[in-house]
Amino acid sequence: MKYENHCVNDIRIAYVGGGSRGWAWGLMSDLVSAADISGTVALYDIDLQAARNNAIIGEKFNHAPGAKSHWNYEACDTLADALTGADFVVISILPGTFDEMESDVHAPEAYGIYQSVGDTVGPGGIVRALRAIPMFQVIAEGIRDHCPDAWVINYTNPMTACIRTLYKTFPGIKAFGCCHEVFGTQKLLASAYADKFGGETPSRRDIKVNVIGVNHFTWLTSAQYRDVDLFPVYAEMAETYAETGYTKGKDDNWMNNTFDYNQRVKFDLFRRYGWIAAAGDRHLAEFCEGQWYLSSPEAVKAWGFGLTTVAWRKKNLANRLRRSAALLSGEEAVTLRNTGEDGVHQIRALLGLHTMTTNVNIPNVGQIPNLPLGVVVETNAVFSSGHVTPCMAGPVPMNIYGLIARIVSEQETLVEAAFNRDLEGAFTAFVNDPLVTIGLHDARELFDKMIDNTKAYLTEYFD
Amino acid sequence: MKYENHCVNDIRIAYVGGGSRGWAWGLMSDLVSAADISGTVALYDIDLQAARNNAIIGEKFNHAPGAKSHWNYEACDTLADALTGADFVVISILPGTFDEMESDVHAPEAYGIYQSVGDTVGPGGIVRALRAIPMFQVIAEGIRDHCPDAWVINYTNPMTACIRTLYKTFPGIKAFGCCHEVFGTQKLLASAYADKFGGETPSRRDIKVNVIGVNHFTWLTSAQYRDVDLFPVYAEMAETYAETGYTKGKDDNWMNNTFDYNQRVKFDLFRRYGWIAAAGDRHLAEFCEGQWYLSSPEAVKAWGFGLTTVAWRKKNLANRLRRSAALLSGEEAVTLRNTGEDGVHQIRALLGLHTMTTNVNIPNVGQIPNLPLGVVVETNAVFSSGHVTPCMAGPVPMNIYGLIARIVSEQETLVEAAFNRDLEGAFTAFVNDPLVTIGLHDARELFDKMIDNTKAYLTEYFD
Amino acid sequence: MKYENHCVNDIRIAYVGGGSRGWAWGLMSDLVSAADISGTVALYDIDLQAARNNAIIGEKFNHAPGAKSHWNYEACDTLADALTGADFVVISILPGTFDEMESDVHAPEAYGIYQSVGDTVGPGGIVRALRAIPMFQVIAEGIRDHCPDAWVINYTNPMTACIRTLYKTFPGIKAFGCCHEVFGTQKLLASAYADKFGGETPSRRDIKVNVIGVNHFTWLTSAQYRDVDLFPVYAEMAETYAETGYTKGKDDNWMNNTFDYNQRVKFDLFRRYGWIAAAGDRHLAEFCEGQWYLSSPEAVKAWGFGLTTVAWRKKNLANRLRRSAALLSGEEAVTLRNTGEDGVHQIRALLGLHTMTTNVNIPNVGQIPNLPLGVVVETNAVFSSGHVTPCMAGPVPMNIYGLIARIVSEQETLVEAAFNRDLEGAFTAFVNDPLVTIGLHDARELFDKMIDNTKAYLTEYFD
Amino acid sequence: MKYENHCVNDIRIAYVGGGSRGWAWGLMSDLVSAADISGTVALYDIDLQAARNNAIIGEKFNHAPGAKSHWNYEACDTLADALTGADFVVISILPGTFDEMESDVHAPEAYGIYQSVGDTVGPGGIVRALRAIPMFQVIAEGIRDHCPDAWVINYTNPMTACIRTLYKTFPGIKAFGCCHEVFGTQKLLASAYADKFGGETPSRRDIKVNVIGVNHFTWLTSAQYRDVDLFPVYAEMAETYAETGYTKGKDDNWMNNTFDYNQRVKFDLFRRYGWIAAAGDRHLAEFCEGQWYLSSPEAVKAWGFGLTTVAWRKKNLANRLRRSAALLSGEEAVTLRNTGEDGVHQIRALLGLHTMTTNVNIPNVGQIPNLPLGVVVETNAVFSSGHVTPCMAGPVPMNIYGLIARIVSEQETLVEAAFNRDLEGAFTAFVNDPLVTIGLHDARELFDKMIDNTKAYLTEYFD
Numbered sequence A, B, C, D: 001m002k003y004e005n006h007c008v009n010d011i012r013i014a015y016v017g018g019g020s021r022g023w024a025w026g027l028m029s030d031l032v033s034a035a036d037i038s039g040t041v042a043l044y045d046i047d048l049q050a051a052r053n054n055a056i057i058g059e060k061f062n063h064a065p066g067a068k069s070h071w072n073y074e075a076c077d078t079l080a081d082a083l084t085g086a087d088f089v090v091i092s093i094l095p096g097t098f099d100e101m102e103s104d105v106h107a108p109e110a111y112g113i114y115q116s117v118g119d120t121v122g123p124g125g126i127v128r129a130l131r132a133i134p135m136f137q138v139i140a141e142g143i144r145d146h147c148p149d150a151w152v153i154n155y156t157n158p159m160t161a162c163i164r165t166l167y168k169t170f171p172g173i174k175a176f177g178c179c180h181e182v183f184g185t186q187k188l189l190a191s192a193y194a195d196k197f198g199g200e201t202p203s204r205r206d207i208k209v210n211v212i213g214v215n216h217f218t219w220l221t222s223a224q225y226r227d228v229d230l231f232p233v234y235a236e237m238a239e240t241y242a243e244t245g246y247t248k249g250k251d252d253n254w255m256n257n258t259f260d261y262n263q264r265v266k267f268d269l270f271r272r273y274g275w276i277a278a279a280g281d282r283h284l285a286e287f288c289e290g291q292w293y294l295s296s297p298e299a300v301k302a303w304g305f306g307l308t309t310v311a312w313r314k315k316n317l318a319n320r321l322r323r324s325a326a327l328l329s330g331e332e333a334v335t336l337r338n339t340g341e342d343g344v345h346q347i348r349a350l351l352g353l354h355t356m357t358t359n360v361n362i363p364n365v366g367q368i369p370n371l372p373l374g375v376v377v378e379t380n381a382v383f384s385s386g387h388v389t390p391c392m393a394g395p396v397p398m399n400i401y402g403l404i405a406r407i408v409s410e411q412e413t414l415v416e417a418a419f420n421r422d423l424e425g426a427f428t429a430f431v432n433d434p435l436v437t438i439g440l441h442d443a444r445e446l447f448d449k450m451i452d453n454t455k456a457y458l459t460e461y462f463d
Helices: A023-033 A048-061 A079-083 A098-111 A122-146 A159-169 A181-197 A230-240 A252-256 A264-273 A281-286 A297-302 A310-329 A343-350 A398-419 A423-432 A440-453 B023-033 B048-061 B079-083 B098-111 B122-146 B159-169 B181-197 B230-240 B264-273 B281-286 B297-302 B310-329 B343-350 B398-419 B423-432 B439-453 C023-033 C048-061 C079-083 C098-111 C122-146 C159-169 C181-197 C230-240 C264-273 C281-286 C297-302 C310-329 C343-350 C398-419 C423-432 C439-453 D023-033 D048-061 D079-083 D098-111 D122-146 D159-169 D181-197 D230-240 D264-273 D281-286 D297-302 D310-329 D343-350 D398-419 D423-432 D440-453
Strands: A007-016 A037-044 A071-075 A088-091 A151-154 A174-177 A208-214 A217-225 A356-363 A376-384 A387-390 B007-016 B037-044 B071-075 B088-091 B151-154 B174-177 B208-214 B217-225 B356-363 B376-384 B387-390 C007-016 C037-044 C071-075 C088-091 C151-154 C174-177 C208-214 C217-225 C356-363 C376-384 C387-390 D007-016 D037-044 D071-075 D088-091 D151-154 D174-177 D208-214 D217-225 D356-363 D376-384 D387-390
Touching: A007 A079, A023 A037, A023 A048, A023 A071, A023 A343, A037 A048, A037 A079, A037 A343, A048 A071, A048 A310, A079 A122, A088 A122, A088 A343, A098 A122, A098 A310, A098 A440, A122 A159, A122 A398, A122 A423, A122 A440, A151 A159, A151 A343, A159 A174, A159 A356, A159 A376, A159 A398, A174 A376, A181 A208, A181 A217, A181 A230, A208 A398, A208 D387, A217 A230, A217 A398, A230 A264, A264 A281, A264 B423, A343 A356, A343 A376, A356 A387, A376 D376, A387 D208, A398 A423, A398 B398, A398 B423, A423 A440, A423 B264, A423 B398, B007 B079, B023 B037, B023 B048, B023 B071, B023 B343, B037 B048, B037 B079, B037 B343, B048 B071, B048 B310, B079 B122, B088 B122, B088 B343, B098 B122, B098 B310, B098 B439, B122 B159, B122 B398, B122 B423, B122 B439, B151 B159, B151 B343, B159 B174, B159 B356, B159 B376, B159 B398, B174 B376, B181 B208, B181 B217, B181 B230, B208 B398, B208 C387, B217 B230, B217 B398, B230 B264, B264 B281, B343 B356, B343 B376, B356 B387, B376 C376, B387 C208, B398 B423, B423 B439, C007 C079, C023 C037, C023 C048, C023 C071, C023 C343, C037 C048, C037 C079, C037 C343, C048 C071, C048 C310, C079 C122, C088 C122, C088 C343, C098 C122, C098 C310, C098 C439, C122 C159, C122 C398, C122 C423, C122 C439, C151 C159, C151 C343, C159 C174, C159 C356, C159 C376, C159 C398, C174 C376, C181 C208, C181 C217, C181 C230, C208 C398, C217 C230, C217 C398, C230 C264, C264 C281, C264 D423, C343 C356, C343 C376, C356 C387, C398 C423, C398 D398, C398 D423, C423 C439, C423 D264, C423 D398, D007 D079, D023 D037, D023 D048, D023 D071, D023 D343, D037 D048, D037 D079, D037 D343, D048 D071, D048 D310, D079 D122, D088 D122, D088 D343, D098 D122, D098 D310, D098 D440, D122 D159, D122 D398, D122 D423, D122 D440, D151 D159, D151 D343, D159 D174, D159 D356, D159 D376, D159 D398, D174 D376, D181 D208, D181 D217, D181 D230, D208 D398, D217 D230, D217 D398, D230 D264, D264 D281, D343 D356, D343 D376, D356 D387, D398 D423, D423 D440
Parallel strands: A007 A037, A007 A088, A037 A071, A088 A151, A151 A174, B007 B037, B007 B088, B037 B071, B088 B151, B151 B174, C007 C037, C007 C088, C037 C071, C088 C151, C151 C174, D007 D037, D007 D088, D037 D071, D088 D151, D151 D174
Antiparallel strands: A174 A356, A208 A217, A208 A376, A356 A376, A376 A387, B174 B356, B208 B217, B208 B376, B356 B376, B376 B387, C174 C356, C208 C217, C208 C376, C356 C376, C376 C387, D174 D356, D208 D217, D208 D376, D356 D376, D376 D387
8 A cells, every 4th residue: 555644545335235324424524534545435335326326425425515535436336345455354244134133032032032233142142143244155155265464343243153254164264353342441440430530521531451361241350540440449339329220421211222221230240250341231131141131121120221112213324315316315414423343443553653552353272362253352452553452361261151152052053053054053053041940842943934034145055 | 098919908098978768778688798898887877876776787788698798887976076087988869858849839830830859950950959058168178187098988968068068168078979860871772772773781881982971961962882883873762752752661651650761852852953961851841941841740741751749759768767677676677789879889999999980070171172161060970999080071963062061150150159158149040040041030930939938958058 | 803702803904114123022922922813914014025035934923931811923015915904903003214214313412412312302313203203194194995894013112203193183083102211211210119028029011100201201290119119219229329320130231221211210319309210321412412421422322322323223123134044944933922021911901801900192181181282191000891991190280391392383284284294283292392402593404404314214305 | 749730740759779870861851841740750760879868869960951840859868768658660670780791791702692781681681680680579579568559660671570470469460561672673664664655754653563572572463654564664675774773874983882773683583483573683682592592703804783782881871970970060050852752752641631551560360361371461552541451462473482482381381490499499490591502510510600709799599
């Protein structure tokens, strides 16, 4: 690439899933907000028109107030076209449609299994992974063939299975998975600090944490701000708000918000285990035994978080489609917003424009010594010129080792099964899931139904 | 010790729990059946009279038809007396009485939790461990102070927690735990071989297996007889008898037998995971998610195994007490029987009289590389002069890694909590148990009740 | 295979290097001495006539006094013919001729480098490995293609490089390497015991040892006979005989014997490191810094061992050729002798006829946790039906870790270089060798000469 | 501590060895150059007057042109006084005097052993470690008793042994060792980049490297500037300057400089191993077999580096003493200079004022998975609020594994021996050193002489 005056001006980014309405605009916003990089974004999407629309919208971002750099956008007809020559690949796709997700999330409810998100683990996450894995095999093969040296950033869920698939398909890949869930817990810790000591709330980036676990089920084994160990501070918060939840700074009717939660799950986990679970409560709940936080809609409400319905997602999509049209026509002007995502900063770090340490999903090369090598874990890593170097996270503490190890086992079993197009193997993962507490017979019935519901996107398994 | 003509004649064995009615007589029988060792057995029991009775009964074994060696028996007033000068220590105690066990096994039934044994894991196994651990701390201290070089053989359940306690208290201890559950699976494999190929049923000792896991939840990752890989043979058996169970050679009304099982659990696990679970079905079921095999008495019956009631144990104890009196008075003559246990052969091996390879419970020093170091695991080991050397069992296969790792985590959490006399920590282990599928609130209520029921034997936790 | 009355009667053994004069006759003797196995030995040798002669001699062994079983011998024209259908493969070849070995052993003497054996490490061992590795690649490919399930027993030196090559070429191979060097140290320990306590000298098989290290540089970290720890016993012996050496039971003029040694090297290593080096002194010396034991012929003599000249080997070969003719013609009758090798017993164990624990060379799967995985190490292993299971040897003690790790590094570098036909890489291994203490310039000169001397057997590197 | 406006104003630093003439002034300069920290430095030195003088000189630094912060200096009578209340402890001492160092460096020359530095490994480094270890035990005990939560920064050589001693004495210590040797190699890589691509020479901080090894024998397994892999760039440099050395930017008569070197050793190591050795050639040479680079003063000269004589050090000390007097009297004004050391920036990072990644010496917790746990290694680590988190360096490449592992073994043996006050054990480390190529007899003689020469500082070993 070409470096001039501490800027890089000819970066090529392939964006797989580039027709997205919403997430894509966030990335566009982050890109033009970075003064020291510019180049071309090649958009690829199975919905080519959507990619074309985003190419037009993307161009508008170059002229939004506050834009500091310029990016060309191309909509590509094929994955190969998009990948060829790429320095970076961004993957953010929906494996299937919201119809499949409707089955993922809601079909289990007939068996008393409630899922707050349904895209990571649980019955929904597992079936979603079965759809996603063959797609990611294709993407990995494309990267291997067209841009083997590119850095690959994945945002798609289920994160662990997707990243594992990339490395299993093309071991030489330079891929990592980004997730902002830990950031929220850093912010909560910043609030805990400010509540206790007064003064301004620290930036979440100044809350230094040791991250350990798997995506959406990460834990902090240390947390510090300046010279203050935040564990006792957080312990106090967890005791104080154990029953009521902590909602400061949120609007009163937060419970209307399908995505919100009041940290009660997080506090409960802390009070039992002594370690800080570091993801949204909606995610954390899905990794725990089904009777703990998700036994019924009432229980969920009592624990202070929401069940995200797919009906809501569909309605929201309709809104986003409308907004896309408005942006396209110029009816609505594009505007920059701070997404809070680290992706663009990670790209800048990999280019050598700065160095940063943040949490990331990559294969275990020993950063968590008591989990198997090769499985995908989430820990901190240093991003610098051409390297993502994991930080030693240390061993998983023994009292949460079982919680995490069973997920690792489930994910490995699932990916292996998907690679073998082996639904029996996938069922083994399914019945080992913490939410599947319904006995073997019912589990089989549910699994078969969910596979049947989504079989249009599972053709590889039936050839 | 004194070796003469390939015999050792002055062995001193301390037997903790030496007042036992039943198990002790088996050991006595095994000892006099071994021609090449003799010496003294020091019996210690909190029921001193029981130990004294067994000293008398033991002496009678020297004169039983078929006895090949002579053993002196002493009943000791104190643990220290029994241990002083011991070359070997045998531990086989009941942590508490059958009244405590009644709570362990049956109190959870009110919450829909059924336990087939209740002495290893599950609510019952956990509370039993809380009683046993302080006792084993005392025993380990005694060994450290009075016979630090002795070999220590434990038979007490919960095996994993007991062995862990011995090593945690006295890291220099030379202890291992014996269990015959794997033997039964070797016999089943021998039957599978004979059923398929005809001819005599092989001896279980000739069924060579690779053992991996934790006590009562061991798995075989290879099984071979001569040049025949037994996995396909067992696979055929598992398919054939998946629904009916395998009961050949058992009397027709085996279901009356509280200890029996027809291998359906084992076959089901094999068909799902592809590895041979190697313990009795009653034990295996307790390590699995509660809804799989233990959801109700009817389900248990359908899966072909029995729930061992404590009422039965109490009745059986009464029988054994009667038998003790009969043996003592001479009304009944002592007779030798082959217990099938390896203990005496292990003693002979440690003395250098032969070499043997068998399964054993000891700390992980790397024999299972993907489980944490230091935790107690069950694998094969070579017994030879003065050494128990674990065989490399290899990593736990990924699809059962979660099942085993969560038990390891539970046990470590439990032992740590017991050492800290921390019932909150123990509750954390409790709710992580696969059988505790009842939600946090009910789990707390049940835990508190079970602790209260057995508090007479938990005084250390309330000081 | 066919089992009848605890015998197996249709075993097929492929013998690569089957034209050997000497070693082959030992194997023949061992085979007919085993009552419970019989079958066919397929002899393959690049000297076909030698194989044919041995087929005739082999048949004679069936009729030797004391023969208990019957073996058919076939001389095969091709490696493929010999391997096809084999249950076992025995490899015992000479990589090159004694002319090449003359360069290996004696060329370095011009630079002041003396080698007592010259076939394992040191300049000679390295160049020998360069010749052997391509040969073992061919053999491994043959096994992969013609008898992938056969057990492969290697006796060829350099053992570590040969076994590593087999696994690197065909990862699914079931190969191990046998070496009797440890046996000699077991015998020495038996003598030490008898010297101290009187009575009969124990059998070396009853001296139980923990073996750790690499072939010809193995160490014992425990040694026990019955209930006696032999370390203090050996320590006494090492002190007593530190200066004089220990020659009891040897004839007076042992120093005439090019293969003999008086244990002074072994005693010196023990006195410094506290661990028992367990190979012949001639081998041990070659793994140590060149100035320690091999600085000059005079130093070697003072340390009580001999330098095996290749002139002697050539003379000896002439004798063996004469003997071959005599056996063939019947001038000399074949007679059984106890070779003391474990090979035939290992075969019997793998067939399930008995179980044994002995030392063996196989890849590290964790039996030595502080050496890299995959490298070939020597430790104990259990031989039983269809399995060679390594025993946990534990970590290499820290004070000898460097001595062993540098050899591991050298061997890995060497094998990697040989696979890449990269003589520069091999030179890197060469200058890292403990005997190559001559500076980089001289080392290069010597290396080039040795390569040139033996280039007829190194053609793969010059294509 | 007290944070105000992103500054911390009440830091207390204990400086052990605070009477230093030279190094102390550099630290003082670095401290007043940092705008965001201020506080007190407690100087402790066995030469109390020297500490007092430095307290006066330190105060002058507050008023030097360019000073941005203010530091109070106290000279303390006892170590305990200095340590009490410390937030940070800096250790930079001379273990013994230059008279001892004269023996360390020059006594071996009589045996043909030349050392370019003599303070890390080699005969000199080993004997120096024997003196330093008991001193560091005392310091560690002081920290444990007086400031257990302080961060401890060591600069004293031999670094590895000193840090190992701190952790072995007080396992809870938060200590790390700093060394600037890697920086020089980063600078060399920056030059290589500029030479090839033109333009400004990059800052060494922008040369991103993966550091692996032990102090003064570190290696780079990756090196990158922006998007450029520097390995091919360095390979070109190594080829071009293999014979002449690389001296650009140095004054012509660099060979006069006892500390200089022209990179020939580094280039030679790269050409053979393919990895970048990352320390000054004077240090690197001492870790290699004695005949490679240090066989004679002539060889050293030919390899382009200097042997640092202790005579020079003594003369230099005289100069520094004169300078101390001049600074004290005011004859010479104190001036700020950029030392290039990272120490003060590391302190700022630990306080949460910024985050940085740099190389550091700490115990191996898995950052180098194929070296033993617990040994002190040098890799990168992230410095942030209250944490030094090692980066995964990955396994040592197999062709240099032996070179590093033997040093690890030597150091561990040495520290263990020193803790046991066991000179025999230390001798074992001594004869394993790569420079000790003189045979066992001469080695013993030399060792005894060197011990005798320095016995005034080895009294602990003779009690």
